[in-house]
Amino acid sequence: MVALQFGAIGVECCNRPMTNTDSFDLVVVDDDEEVRTALRRLLRAMGHKVRVFASAEEYEATPVAADCLIVDLRLPGLNGFELMERLRLRGFSTPIVFITGDGGPSPNGTTVHAGTQSLTKPFDESDLTAAIARALSDSHESAP
Amino acid sequence: MTTTTRRIPATTNRQLAVRLAVSRALGRTRDLDGVYGAALATLAECLNVSRASVLLFDPDRVMRFKAYRGLSSEYRAAVEGHSPWTPDSVDAEPILVPDVSRDPSLQEYLPAFVREQIVALAFIPLVSLGRVIGKFMLYYDAPHVFEAEEVQLASVIATAVAFAIERATADELARGSDAAGIEHSVAGISRDVSGLFQEEAVHAGQRQVLEMIATGAPLDEVLTLLVHVVEDQCDGSVCSVVLLDTDGVHVRVGAAPSLPDEYSERIDGKPLGPRVGSSGTMMQVGQPVIDTDIVCHCDSPWDVLRDVAVASGLHACWSTPILSPHKKVLGSFAMYCPTPRGPSREELRLLETAADLAGAAIDHHRSQEALRRSEERNRAILRAIPDWMFVMSGDGVYLDYHVKNPEALLAPPEAFLGKSMREVLPSWLAGAYERAFERALATNEPELLEYNLEEHHEQRFYEARIVRADADRFLCIVRDITDRKRAELDAAAQREELAHLNRVLILAEQSGALAHELSQPLAAILTNAQAARRLLDQSPLDLDELRAALDDVIKNDKRAGTVIHRLRELLKKRDTVLQPVDLNEIAREVLDLTHSDLLLRRMRITTALSPELPAVLGDRIQLQQVILNLILNACDAMSTVTPADRELTLTTVVDDELVEIAVADRGIGIPEDQLDSVFDPFFTDRVQGLGLGLTISRSIVLAHRGRIQAENNVGPGATFRFFLPVSRLPHPPTAFPP
Numbered sequence: 001m002v003a004l005q006f007g008a009i010g011v012e013c014c015n016r017p018m019t020n021t022d023s024f025d026l027v028v029v030d031d032d033e034e035v036r037t038a039l040r041r042l043l044r045a046m047g048h049k050v051r052v053f054a055s056a057e058e059y060e061a062t063p064v065a066a067d068c069l070i071v072d073l074r075l076p077g078l079n080g081f082e083l084m085e086r087l088r089l090r091g092f093s094t095p096i097v098f099i100t101g102d103g104g105p106s107p108n109g110t111t112v113h114a115g116t117q118s119l120t121k122p123f124d125e126s127d128l129t130a131a132i133a134r135a136l137s138d139s140h141e142s143a144p
Numbered sequence: 145m146t147t148t149t150r151r152i153p154a155t156t157n158r159q160l161a162v163r164l165a166v167s168r169a170l171g172r173t174r175d176l177d178g179v180y181g182a183a184l185a186t187l188a189e190c191l192n193v194s195r196a197s198v199l200l201f202d203p204d205r206v207m208r209f210k211a212y213r214g215l216s217s218e219y220r221a222a223v224e225g226h227s228p229w230t231p232d233s234v235d236a237e238p239i240l241v242p243d244v245s246r247d248p249s250l251q252e253y254l255p256a257f258v259r260e261q262i263v264a265l266a267f268i269p270l271v272s273l274g275r276v277i278g279k280f281m282l283y284y285d286a287p288h289v290f291e292a293e294e295v296q297l298a299s300v301i302a303t304a305v306a307f308a309i310e311r312a313t314a315d316e317l318a319r320g321s322d323a324a325g326i327e328h329s330v331a332g333i334s335r336d337v338s339g340l341f342q343e344e345a346v347h348a349g350q351r352q353v354l355e356m357i358a359t360g361a362p363l364d365e366v367l368t369l370l371v372h373v374v375e376d377q378c379d380g381s382v383c384s385v386v387l388l389d390t391d392g393v394h395v396r397v398g399a400a401p402s403l404p405d406e407y408s409e410r411i412d413g414k415p416l417g418p419r420v421g422s423s424g425t426m427m428q429v430g431q432p433v434i435d436t437d438i439v440c441h442c443d444s445p446w447d448v449l450r451d452v453a454v455a456s457g458l459h460a461c462w463s464t465p466i467l468s469p470h471k472k473v474l475g476s477f478a479m480y481c482p483t484p485r486g487p488s489r490e491e492l493r494l495l496e497t498a499a500d501l502a503g504a505a506i507d508h509h510r511s512q513e514a515l516r517r518s519e520e521r522n523r524a525i526l527r528a529i530p531d532w533m534f535v536m537s538g539d540g541v542y543l544d545y546h547v548k549n550p551e552a553l554l555a556p557p558e559a560f561l562g563k564s565m566r567e568v569l570p571s572w573l574a575g576a577y578e579r580a581f582e583r584a585l586a587t588n589e590p591e592l593l594e595y596n597l598e599e600h601h602e603q604r605f606y607e608a609r610i611v612r613a614d615a616d617r618f619l620c621i622v623r624d625i626t627d628r629k630r631a632e633l634d635a636a637a638q639r640e641e642l643a644h645l646n647r648v649l650i651l652a653e654q655s656g657a658l659a660h661e662l663s664q665p666l667a668a669i670l671t672n673a674q675a676a677r678r679l680l681d682q683s684p685l686d687l688d689e690l691r692a693a694l695d696d697v698i699k700n701d702k703r704a705g706t707v708i709h710r711l712r713e714l715l716k717k718r719d720t721v722l723q724p725v726d727l728n729e730i731a732r733e734v735l736d737l738t739h740s741d742l743l744l745r746r747m748r749i750t751t752a753l754s755p756e757l758p759a760v761l762g763d764r765i766q767l768q769q770v771i772l773n774l775i776l777n778a779c780d781a782m783s784t785v786t787p788a789d790r791e792l793t794l795t796t797v798v799d800d801e802l803v804e805i806a807v808a809d810r811g812i813g814i815p816e817d818q819l820d821s822v823f824d825p826f827f828t829d830r831v832q833g834l835g836l837g838l839t840i841s842r843s844i845v846l847a848h849r850g851r852i853q854a855e856n857n858v859g860p861g862a863t864f865r866f867f868l869p870v871s872r873l874p875h876p877p878t879a880f881p882p
Contacts, residue, residue: 031743032664034700038671041693045678074660074743099667101660101740121667125674 024067024132029053029083030099031075035121039070042125056083066094068132073100073118084116095135099123166190166301170308179312180211183280183305188213190297193282195262199224200270200278200309201231207278214283215260222256228267229276236269236276238299240290264288268298270306272348277306300352307348349373353501363509367399367502374498375402378491380482382458385466385502386411387475390510398475398506406452432464432495436486459484464495466503474506531623538585538616540565540578552624554599573597580610581618588612594625605629636720639843646840647714647769650776657741661707664740665700672696710737713765720847724759724871725767727803728796734771735794745779746787752795760803761871766844770852773837774807774864781811781862789860798870802850806865813856822854841866 026048030036036052043050051066053059056078059069073080080098087094097117117131117138166186170179180198187196197212197220207227209220229236241247242264244257257263264284270277280302353373356366371383384400384407393415397408453461463478477499479491487495526533526546532553535544542560547553555568565574573595584591593608604626613619651658676693679686710733731753735742742749760767775792782790793808814822823842845852845866852866 032668034668034696034703035664035671038668038675038693038696038700041689041696042671042675042678045675045682074740076743079743079746101663101667121663122670123667124670125678 023047023049025049025051025065026068026070026132027051027053027059027064027066028070029056029059029075029080030070030072031055032072035072035099042128046125046129056080059083060086068135069094069096070128070132071096071098073098093139095132095139097128097131097135166304170304176309176312177211179305179308182308183301184211184213186301186305187280187282187298190301191282191294193284195283195285197281197283198270198278198305199227199281201227201276205231210278219256219260219262223253226253227279229269229279231275231277233269233276234274236271238269238295239267240295241265241267242289243287261285266290266295266298268302270302270309272306272310277309280305300355303348303352349376350497350501353505357505357508360512363505364399366505366509368401370498370501370505371399371401374479374494377494378479378481381491382456382480383498384478384480385475386478387506388416388473392416395475398502403480404452404456407456410452432462434486435461436484453480456480457482460486462487462491462495464499466499466506468503468507474503474510477502531621534620534622535613536565536581536618536620538581538618540574540581542568543617554597570597577608577610577620580608584610584612584618596629636847639840639847640717640720642836643766643769643840643844644717646773646836647765650769650772650837651711651714653776654738654741657738657744658707658711660740661737662704665704665707668700669697669704672700707737714768718765720763720766722761722763725762725764726757726759727767727805727868728753728757730764730767731771731794731796731805734768734775737768738772738775742775742779742792745783746790747779747782748791750791750793752793754796754798757796757798757803758870760848760868762848762868763844767848767868770841770844770866771805771807773841774866777837777864778807778809778811778861781809781813783811785811785860799867801870802867803870804865804867806863808857808861808863810857810859810861813860814854814862816856819854819856823852838864 026043028036028039028043028050030039030052031054033054036054040050040052051064053062056071056075060078060083071080071083075083078086080096084096087096095116097119099119099121101121117135119127119131123131166182170182170186183198184196187193195212195214197215198210199207200210202208206225208224209215212220228239241250244250244254244263244265250257257265260283262283263286266282268280268282270279280298282298349370350373353366353370356369367385371385374383375381382400382402384403385398386395387398388395394413395416396412400407453459458480460481460483461478462481463476465473466475466477468474477495479487479495481487527548530548532548533546534542537543541562541564543562545557545561547557550557560568565577568574569577576593576595580591580593591610593610594605595608596603596605598604604624605628607623607625609621609623611619611621672693676690676697679690679693731751735749735751771794775794778792779790782792789810791810793806795804795806795808797804797806823838842852845868848868850866850868852864854862854864856862
C-alpha cells in the first residue's frame with residue numbers, strides 16, 4: 001500500500017490490480033439514494049468494504065481512504081469531474097469509475113482522464129467489476 | 145230578460161268623444177227641456193239610434209215619458225208605467241233585449257212592439273244620489289247585438305243626463321220660488337237645494353273624471369273634461385290647467401279649452417317664473433294666489449298674459465297649486481273671472497277639488513307613462529334579445545315562452561306549452577334542469593346550465609340561465625351558443641395542438657435529462673437484483689438484506705413506471721380535462737421531472753410552497769407544461785451567469801380568490817420595453833426551441849381564466865408569475881352526455 005497525501009489530511013489509497021477474490025475499500029458518491037443503497041448492497045455482497053456519500057462536498061468533508069471511487073457525474077453542487085479535478089490538483093490519484101445516467105456528452109466538455117472509467121446506468125455487475133479493475137490497473141500502470 | 149255582461153275594454157277614442165260631447169251638450173243648458181233635448185240628440189248621435197226616449201218617475205212613483213223620438217202616442221200609452229225598477233232599486237244595471245219576441249217577461253207588450261216595429265230595445269237606468277230617477281230607452285227595428293262599448297257609452301250618457309236633470313230640476317225649483325216671491329228663508333232653502341244639486345253635479349263630474357282616469361284616457365282629455373265640469377259650475381268663468389314639466393323648470397298648458405290659443409302659445413315651454421302669470425308664481429311658492437284684478441295690478445306678474453286676459457274680458461285670476469300625493473307641485477289650476485272680485489267659499493272649494501282631481505289625473509298619467517315607458521323598454525329589450533325565454537312552474541311545466549324566431553325551436557310551442565319538461569326533453573336534460581331548479585331555489589341566485597343536443601345529425605350547444613321568478617315559477621333563458629362553442633372548441637383544439645408541439649419539443653430537448661430520470665431507477669433495479677442473487681449464494685442467508693433488496697427492486701420499478709407515465713402523458717395528444725388540482729403537487733412533479741436537467745445546468749432550486757394552497761380548476765398536464773416552460777425559460781436566462789449565482793425560486797401563494805405561482809431567476813432580466821412582448825410568438829433569446837413556450841403558457845393560463853405576467857426583479861433576474869382562480873367546485877363538474 002502506498003500512502004498519499006490528500007490535502008492536509010492523510011488519505012490512504014490502495015492502488016492495486018483487482019482479482020475476483022479481492023476485497024477493496026470502495027467509496028460511492030451518488031446523490032440518488034436508491035442507486036447509492038443498491039450499489040452499497042451489491043458491492044458488499046461481492047465482499048468489498050463500501051462507504052457511501054450523497055455529494056462531492058460530503059466526501060470532501062470527510063474523506064476516507066479508498067482503493068477506488070465510484071462517482072456519479074451529475075451531482076448537485078460539485079459534479080463528478082470537479083471532484084476528480086480537485087483531488088488531482090492535490091496530487092491524489094485514487095482511481096475513479098464515473099457512472100452517468102444519460103451517457104450523454106461529458107459536462108463542460110471535459111474528457112475522460114487516465115485512471116478513470118465511465119459506466120452508463122443501468123450497468124451490469126460484471127461491467128462494474130471490469131470497470132473497477134480497469135481503473136485500478138490503469139492507475140497502477142500510470143503510477144510512478 | 146237577457147243581460148249581456150262583458151268586460152268593458154279600456155276607454156276608446158270614441159268613448160272619450162262621447163264624454164266630451166255629452167258634457168258640452170248638457171253643460172250648455174240649464175232647463176229641463178233643454179236637458180231632454182240634449183240627451184236625445186246625444187243618444188242619437190253617439191249611439192247611432194234613431195228612436196229613443198227619456199222617462200222619469202213622477203212623484204207618484206210612476207214612470208212616465210218626458211221626451212222621445214220616433215214613438216207613436218199609441219205605443220207610449222201602451223207601455224207607459226212599465227219599469228223594471230222602482231225608485232228604491234239599488235245597483236240598477238242596463239237591461240238589454242236583443243230580440244223582444246224571445247223575452248218572456250215582455251210578452252204582454254209584444255203586440256205594441258209589433259205595431260211599433262220594435263224588435264230590440266234597451267233599458268238604461270238614470271241614477272242620481274243613489275236613486276233610480278228614471279231611464280232612457282233605445283229602440284231598434286231589427287234584432288240587435290249590444291256591444292259592450294255601446295252599453296258603456298249609454299251608461300256614461302245616462303250618468304251625465306241624470307245630474308243634468310237633477311240640476312235643472314233644482315234650478316227650476318229655485319226660479320219658481322223667486323218668481324213667486326217666496327220669503328228669503330224659503331229662498332235660502334231652495335238655494336240649499338240648488339247647492340245640493342250643484343254639489344251632486346260636481347260629484348258626478350268628479351266621478352266621470354275619475355272614471356276617465358281609471359280607464360286610462362289621455363291626460364289632455366281628462367283635464368279638458370275637468371275644466372268643462374268646473375266651468376259649468378261657475379257662470380262666465382273660464383279655467384286652465386298649467387303643468388309643470390317633470391324637469392321642474394318648464395311649464396306647458398294641460399287644458400285651456402275656453403281660453404284663446406294665444407294664452408297657450410305664451411305659456412307653453414316657458415321656464416317657470418313670474419313671467420308666466422300667477423300660475424308660475426304660485427308653482428314656485430306652492431301656495432294659492434288670488435289676484436282680484438289683473439288689469440289694475442300693474443306690478444302683478446301679469447306682464448305676459450295681461451293683454452290676453454284683458455282681451456278675453458277676464459279680470460280676476462284665482463289659482464291653486466296642483467300637488468301630487470307626495471306634495472310635489474305638478475302644476476296649477478287657474479280660474480279666470482270676468483269681474484274683478486275674489487272667489488266665494490264654494491268657488492274656492494271647487495278650485496281645490498279641481499286641483500285635487502287634476503293632481504290625481506296627472507299623477508296617474510305620469511305613473512302610467514313611467515310604467516308604459518318601462519314596459520316599452522322591457523319589450524324593446526325582449527325584442528332585441530335573441531335568447532329564448534320560458535316561464536316554467538316549479539315542477540317543470542312550460543307556462544309561457546318568448547322566442548324571437550319560433551321556427552328555430554326544437555318543437556313548436558303547442559308541443560311543449562302546458563307540458564312537463566319530463567315529457568318534452570330527454571330525461572338526462574330534464575334531470576339536469578330539475579337539479580338546476582333546486583339549486584336556484586336554494587341559493588336564490590341564477591343558475592347556469594350548459595348542454596348540447598344532437599339535431600339533424602349535428603351537435604348544437606345551449607346555455608340556460610335559470611332564475612327564480614317568483615314563489616313557484618322559474619324563468620329559463622336559453623341561448624344557442626353553438627357558434628361560440630365551435631369557435632371555442634376550434635381555438636382549444638389549436639391551443640392543444642400547439643401545446644402538444646411545445647411539449648414534444650421540450651421533451652426532445654430534455655431527452656438526456658429524461659433518460660437520466662429513467663436510468664436511475666433502472667440502475668437501482670438491476671443492481672439490487674444482482675445484489676440479491678449474490679446474497680442468495682451466501683451462507684448464512686441474510687434474509688433481511690435480501691428482502692430489502694427485493695423491496696427496493698419493486699420500489700424502483702414503480703418509480704420508473706411513474707416517469708414513463710408522466711412522459712407518456714406529456715407526449716400524448718389529449719383533450720383538456722378540467723378538474724380541481726393542487727398546484728404545489730404539480731410544481732413538485734415538474735421539479736422531479738426536470739431534476740437531472742437542473743443539476744446538469746447547475747441550478748440551485750429554492751421552493752416556497754404555500755402549505756394551504758386551495759385547489760384550482762385546471763388541466764394537470766397543461767399546468768405542468770406552463771411551469772415547465774417557466775422553469776426552462778428561467779434556466780436559459782441564467783445560462784451565462786456563473787454557476788454559483790444560478791438560483792431558481794419557485795413560490796406558490798394564495799391571495800383571496802387567486803392562487804399564484806412565481807418562478808424567479810437571477811439571470812439577465814428582460815429589457816423594460818420588451819416586458820409586454822415576451823409572451824408574443826417567436827420572441828426568444830433561446831437557441832433551442834421555437835420560441836413558443838411562453839406564448840403557449842399564456843394561452844394555457846388564459847384558457848384557465850387566469851393571467852400571466854413578467855417583471856424584472858429588484859435584484860438581478862426576472863420573475864414570471866401566473867394567477868389562477870381558486871376552484872369553488874365542491875365536487876367534480878357535472879358532465880353531460882354528448
